[in-house]
Amino acid sequence: MKRYEKFADDIAELIRSGVLAAGQRVPSVRYASQTHGISPSTVFQAYYLLERRGLIRARPRSGYFVNDTFSLAGLGDRAPEPDLRPAVAAQVSESTEVDVSELVFSVLESIKNPDTVPFGSAFPSPALFPLQRLARSLSSATRDMDPRMVVSDLSPGNPSLRRQIALRYMVAGQMLPMEELLITNGALEALNLCLQAVTEPGDLVAIEAPAFYACLQVLERLKLKAVEIPVHPQHGIDLVVLEQALRRYPIKACWSMTSFQNPTGATVPEARKRDLVELLRKHEVPLIEDDVYAELYYGQHAPKPAKAFDTEGLVLHCGSFAKSLAPGYRVGWVAAGRYAQKVERLKLMTSLCASMPAQAAIADYLQHGGYDRHLRKLRHSLEDQQRAMLGAIARYFPAQTRVSQPSGGYFLWVELPETVDSLKVFQAALAQGISIAPGPMFSPTRRFKPFIRLNYGTPWNDTCERAMEMLGKIIRSMMGADAGRRS
Amino acid sequence: MKRYEKFADDIAELIRSGVLAAGQRVPSVRYASQTHGISPSTVFQAYYLLERRGLIRARPRSGYFVNDTFSLAGLGDRAPEPDLRPAVAAQVSESTEVDVSELVFSVLESIKNPDTVPFGSAFPSPALFPLQRLARSLSSATRDMDPRMVVSDLSPGNPSLRRQIALRYMVAGQMLPMEELLITNGALEALNLCLQAVTEPGDLVAIEAPAFYACLQVLERLKLKAVEIPVHPQHGIDLVVLEQALRRYPIKACWSMTSFQNPTGATVPEARKRDLVELLRKHEVPLIEDDVYAELYYGQHAPKPAKAFDTEGLVLHCGSFAKSLAPGYRVGWVAAGRYAQKVERLKLMTSLCASMPAQAAIADYLQHGGYDRHLRKLRHSLEDQQRAMLGAIARYFPAQTRVSQPSGGYFLWVELPETVDSLKVFQAALAQGISIAPGPMFSPTRRFKPFIRLNYGTPWNDTCERAMEMLGKIIRSMMGADAGRRS
Numbered sequence: 001m002k003r004y005e006k007f008a009d010d011i012a013e014l015i016r017s018g019v020l021a022a023g024q025r026v027p028s029v030r031y032a033s034q035t036h037g038i039s040p041s042t043v044f045q046a047y048y049l050l051e052r053r054g055l056i057r058a059r060p061r062s063g064y065f066v067n068d069t070f071s072l073a074g075l076g077d078r079a080p081e082p083d084l085r086p087a088v089a090a091q092v093s094e095s096t097e098v099d100v101s102e103l104v105f106s107v108l109e110s111i112k113n114p115d116t117v118p119f120g121s122a123f124p125s126p127a128l129f130p131l132q133r134l135a136r137s138l139s140s141a142t143r144d145m146d147p148r149m150v151v152s153d154l155s156p157g158n159p160s161l162r163r164q165i166a167l168r169y170m171v172a173g174q175m176l177p178m179e180e181l182l183i184t185n186g187a188l189e190a191l192n193l194c195l196q197a198v199t200e201p202g203d204l205v206a207i208e209a210p211a212f213y214a215c216l217q218v219l220e221r222l223k224l225k226a227v228e229i230p231v232h233p234q235h236g237i238d239l240v241v242l243e244q245a246l247r248r249y250p251i252k253a254c255w256s257m258t259s260f261q262n263p264t265g266a267t268v269p270e271a272r273k274r275d276l277v278e279l280l281r282k283h284e285v286p287l288i289e290d291d292v293y294a295e296l297y298y299g300q301h302a303p304k305p306a307k308a309f310d311t312e313g314l315v316l317h318c319g320s321f322a323k324s325l326a327p328g329y330r331v332g333w334v335a336a337g338r339y340a341q342k343v344e345r346l347k348l349m350t351s352l353c354a355s356m357p358a359q360a361a362i363a364d365y366l367q368h369g370g371y372d373r374h375l376r377k378l379r380h381s382l383e384d385q386q387r388a389m390l391g392a393i394a395r396y397f398p399a400q401t402r403v404s405q406p407s408g409g410y411f412l413w414v415e416l417p418e419t420v421d422s423l424k425v426f427q428a429a430l431a432q433g434i435s436i437a438p439g440p441m442f443s444p445t446r447r448f449k450p451f452i453r454l455n456y457g458t459p460w461n462d463t464c465e466r467a468m469e470m471l472g473k474i475i476r477s478m479m480g481a482d483a484g485r486r487s
Numbered sequence: 488m489k490r491y492e493k494f495a496d497d498i499a500e501l502i503r504s505g506v507l508a509a510g511q512r513v514p515s516v517r518y519a520s521q522t523h524g525i526s527p528s529t530v531f532q533a534y535y536l537l538e539r540r541g542l543i544r545a546r547p548r549s550g551y552f553v554n555d556t557f558s559l560a561g562l563g564d565r566a567p568e569p570d571l572r573p574a575v576a577a578q579v580s581e582s583t584e585v586d587v588s589e590l591v592f593s594v595l596e597s598i599k600n601p602d603t604v605p606f607g608s609a610f611p612s613p614a615l616f617p618l619q620r621l622a623r624s625l626s627s628a629t630r631d632m633d634p635r636m637v638v639s640d641l642s643p644g645n646p647s648l649r650r651q652i653a654l655r656y657m658v659a660g661q662m663l664p665m666e667e668l669l670i671t672n673g674a675l676e677a678l679n680l681c682l683q684a685v686t687e688p689g690d691l692v693a694i695e696a697p698a699f700y701a702c703l704q705v706l707e708r709l710k711l712k713a714v715e716i717p718v719h720p721q722h723g724i725d726l727v728v729l730e731q732a733l734r735r736y737p738i739k740a741c742w743s744m745t746s747f748q749n750p751t752g753a754t755v756p757e758a759r760k761r762d763l764v765e766l767l768r769k770h771e772v773p774l775i776e777d778d779v780y781a782e783l784y785y786g787q788h789a790p791k792p793a794k795a796f797d798t799e800g801l802v803l804h805c806g807s808f809a810k811s812l813a814p815g816y817r818v819g820w821v822a823a824g825r826y827a828q829k830v831e832r833l834k835l836m837t838s839l840c841a842s843m844p845a846q847a848a849i850a851d852y853l854q855h856g857g858y859d860r861h862l863r864k865l866r867h868s869l870e871d872q873q874r875a876m877l878g879a880i881a882r883y884f885p886a887q888t889r890v891s892q893p894s895g896g897y898f899l900w901v902e903l904p905e906t907v908d909s910l911k912v913f914q915a916a917l918a919q920g921i922s923i924a925p926g927p928m929f930s931p932t933r934r935f936k937p938f939i940r941l942n943y944g945t946p947w948n949d950t951c952e953r954a955m956e957m958l959g960k961i962i963r964s965m966m967g968a969d970a971g972r973r974s
Contacts, residue, residue, distance in 0.1 A: 139629075177536075
């Protein structure tokens with residue numbers, strides 16, 4: 001162990017044991033270096049390490065202080081009061097400053113371990129993707145790459161890839177001028193750019209409740225405020241509440257996952273999508289449509305996106321290959337309607353363009369790789385896996401459990417008995433090597449306490465089955481404990 | 488020609504001929520559709536196209552209006568009054584809201600054409616890079632890629648690549664904990680994230696004058712204000728002026744390219760870099776060090792970065808492979824000192840992680856590809872090309888011309904006779920198929936009117952020689968014209 005690691009561990013122990021309390025200043029570099037007989041740079045290295053571990057934090061001009069932020073071990077005690085409003089609230093909640101990062105980062109960090117059963121993951125299993133075939137596309141596409149494209153193919157992106165994407169829109173019945181398409185570093189960047197293009201810091205944005213936590217993080221980063229609109233587990237965002245909110249607040253944008261919503265799995269029916277577009281048009285509010293699960297439908301056809309009903313260029317439609325073909329390649333896109341140029345310029349100012357080999361590889365694969373064949377197989381796998389997980393819930397979870405049954409994607413939204421705290425379930429499950437996504441991750445107001453999101457994107461096997469059994473036990477034990485305390 | 492294109496051209500002609508003036512509303516969709524007997528969606532398609540061409544712009548709730556922004560053709564007339572302050576000003580200029588995008592985007596768009604002589608380009612010629620060898624690394628690295636890294640190798644990035652980068656720091660005499668390193672989508676993203684990590688909208692940032700225009704764009708995007716600090720063409724940012732500025736203004740960050748600065752080519756000597764770090768430390772102001780040309784030195788050794796003198800974690804050191812190895816791969820990095828965790832989280836919130844095949848390819852190449860051999864060759868080529876371009880300037884440009892002679896990189900900063908307007912030179916040269924970068928691109932206050940930046944990153948040939956001759960003629964003709972008007 002290096003000297004700075006040793007010193008960092010000493011300080012960490014002081015924090016854990018409460019000698020250094022939250023908010024307290026840690027010893028100054030000069031003091032620590034003198035009293036411990038180590039060099040100032042060793043002290044600094046130790047403090048960086050502690051900072052990276054989330055234990056302390058630098059304040060400009062004042063030194064380092066013990067963090068009072070979320071820590072997994074102490075979470076249960078400081079969790080917010082239960083908020084058991086039904087998932088479909090009757091009215092608009094107030095707008096909220098968004099600060100959900102600590103919780104989200106803690107959860108994400110904990111599920112990076114590849115040995116954890118990934119029910120809490122945001123990704124389907126990489127085993128479901130044709131990664132070898134993609135690597136071949138990568139080889140042949142970069143072998144033939146014209147070096148000059150380094151200059152000519154900056155944003156909006158690889159023309160052949162954009163043509164392939166436009167073709168897929170066309171086959172789905174939607175004419176999209178190729179010039180509207182911009183390639184991004186995954187859909188997450190597309191969503192960031194779109195939201196920045198249509199808002200200023202401090203603006204209100206209508207989001208879903210529950211919402212995908214990345215949406216909350218983008219709002220937080222851009223200093224926007226959230227107006228939460230309830231999502232019905234079957235037919236998605238509540239248009240009546242949205243209309244009230246649009247009348248009542250100066251909302252500048254609406255963000256919605258209209259198909260296979262994360263976390264609920266809800267899909268807005270086509271007629272309602274038309275209504276949603278019309279409602280937003282009436283208020284001249286742009287819709288940022290996060291449609292990354294579009295290809296993962298179990299029915300005969302893909303549900304049409306809201307974009308299909310947009311005649312005014314007010315829908316900014318974001319897609320990605322990360323969930324259907326090439327995780328890790330970081331290739332997404334946006335068709336941003338009337339905001340296309342503004343978004344493209346923001347992209348040029350932010351990261352210039354997406355990685356060219358990855359773009360070229362996916363363009364090649366779309367032309368020669370058998371994407372549709374792969375997608376058919378993928379959809380079947382996901383549907384089978386959903387059936388397996390629903391079966392396991394029926395076998396192992398308490399009888400009061402309620403669960404969605406989405407027609408696509410790879411998430412189940414599970415409502416546990418209302419006394420169960422999903423954050424405690426998260427911790428107990430993680431201790432058993434199982435990850436889940438607790439409900440409060442999906443709300444800036446930390447609602448959905450008795451909810452969990454389960455990922456069935458992994459081919460079902462004995463480990464999954466045993467993990468579900470263990471989860472069921474954990475949940476039941478918490479009902480017991482709670483019931484016990486009450487009596 | 489499609490109907491909407493025809494209609495768009497009609498409107499464009501009305502704008503060009505002045506029938507529709509800047510700021511004027513274009514016909515409403517309903518009106519245009521009725522009077523021209525075309526469908527509203529055709530009108531919308533036409534208006535999107537015009538918007539993308541920069542001719543019109545939508546205003547929420549009011550319709551489309553003719554743009555009054557920068558247009559290349561009309562630029563000369565509306566250019567700011569000449570500002571002939573010397574490149575090294577004696578004092579601090581006031582802070583300035585940054586809005587340089589229109590000019591920069593117009594210039595960048597115009598030089599995308601691969602047939603243009605790329606003296607205005609920001610990139611060296613792709614012909615100088617081992618793209619075939621890299622493609623081999625890409626193939627072998629992705630063939631062996633563990634699919635699970637899709638989950639485990641999110642930000643901070645590919646561990647093997649980060650290890651290779653840390654090794655290169657070590658060989659250069661700098662110990663950097665690997666945990667400090669974050670892989671980004673090129674240095675541009677790194678710089679964006681760093682600046683966001685240490686500022687809030689409205690804050691003041693000390694930047695160089697002249698500054699790389701991407702820096703100005705990042706400030707603009709993040710709604711920050713610039714305090715311009717003069718750059719001496721030999722030894723870089725002026726520390727006396729910087730100190731005055733730090734005393735006078737609540738500056739929250741300093742952005743500097745300390746080696747082979749873009750556009751001047753200046754390098755801050757090592758002793759001054761130490762002073763720079765010490766000065767900023769005294770004021771507790773973080774330094775965002777843009778060091779993307781670090782490997783392109785012509786001397787025996789790389790100049791040390793300011794980061795080498797940082798003992799407090801206040802220097803956020805940004806690097807990239809785009810200028811030295813793999814343009815288009817979009818792989819950069821940052822060693823963000825005490826801000827490392829904050830920057831990593833912003834990265835996770837913005838674009839999750841950099842493209843994994845590109846990261847794996849560069850990691851493989853650094854291990855097996857002969858990077859140092861390639862770099863030696865590249866440095867020799869650039870030095871030869873600098874000699875060739877300096878020779879051409881001596882042969883063809885007016886005698887009053889002054890030019891820097893950088894000890895690395897691939898830019899010359901050329902001061903033309905003070906009556907010459909570089910924006911007019913830009914237009915005239917572009918008409919001859921030659922691009923240059925006019926001085927006002929590099930300043931939020933549009934200074935450096937008689938300056939141009941020339942890129943010698945292309946292997947010298949007859950086309951380059953003839954283009955320099957033509958540039959010389961253009962510049963002389965403008966001196967004549969101006970002199971004529973005066974008499």
